[in-house]
Amino acid sequence: MVPLTSEVRFDFDVITRWITRGERVLDLGCGDGALLSHLINAREVLGYGIEHDTERMVACIGRGLNVLQIDLEQGLAGFEDGQFDHVIMSLSLQAVHNTEGILDEMLRVGHEAVVSFPNFGYWRHRVSINEGHMPVSDSLPYQWYNTPNVRFFTMADFEQLCEQRGIRILERVAFDEDREITIDPNNYASVAIYRLGRA
Incomplete structure (x- = not known):
């Protein structure tokens, strides 16, 4: 789940690099809206956020963001096919029960997913x-x-799921804290970021 913070995270630069100026972007589990606000400022996106937590929604509204309170477990039925250029789910996929369903929905309403x-x-x-001990x-x-x-899963697990679901991995970047990891990232990266499309 996205931390409640106004701090710009290292993954913002990677995600921003994958977004073209003026795109339509949907940010799922957008937290306090820090990423969406960053994309609006950096890429002038037409952005919408989805967040279930009331405190985080209030933080988004305080930033002047368009945000909807939706339970992602129920899918994205209110959105049309291909309505967005990118659908983003940053540090929230592990907090969703319906992992396969939300990945399918992201690539239904978006041309690409991050x-x-x-x-x-x-x-x-x-x-x-x-x-x-469980890791902290x-x-x-x-x-x-x-x-x-x-959900607790590895990069290898996620890539296997993508293959099974017909999801194409367009790009992958992995980090340990703010340092990019290119050698054996499944062992040495603490966070992974993927740009996805349909195979």
């Missing part, structure tokens, strides 16, 4: 599990008993 998530295969997470880190900042995350 997703980022914490990589559960990250080596520090593996060390925590080997020591008998910058990318997984919650304790096991209060986490909003319902």
Whole structure:
């Protein structure tokens, strides 16, 4: 789940690079609207956010953003096919039960999708599990008993799901904190960002 923060995260630059000026963008699980606000300022996008949490919605409204309160588990039935150039889900996919359904919906209403998530295969997470504890880190900042995350998966798991669902991986960038990881990212990256399309 996207942290409630006004701080610009390292992944903003990657996502911004994939967005063309003036695009129509839908940000799912938009949190306090920091990413959407950044894209409006940097790329002059026509942006809409979807957020279920009331406090985060209020933060979005405070930024002057167009935001709707929708439960993503119910899909995106109110939106037309191809209505958006990009549908983004930044650091929220792991908090959704209906993973397959939301990926399908993102690529139904958007020409492309962008997703980022914490990589559960990250080596520090593996060390925590080997020591008998669920991992807590910058990318997984919650304790096991209060986490909003319902899915714990690796980059390899996600790529396998994409292959099974006929989802094409157009680009992938992986990071450990703010450092890009190109060698064995499934082990050494804490966060992964994907640009997706239909195969």
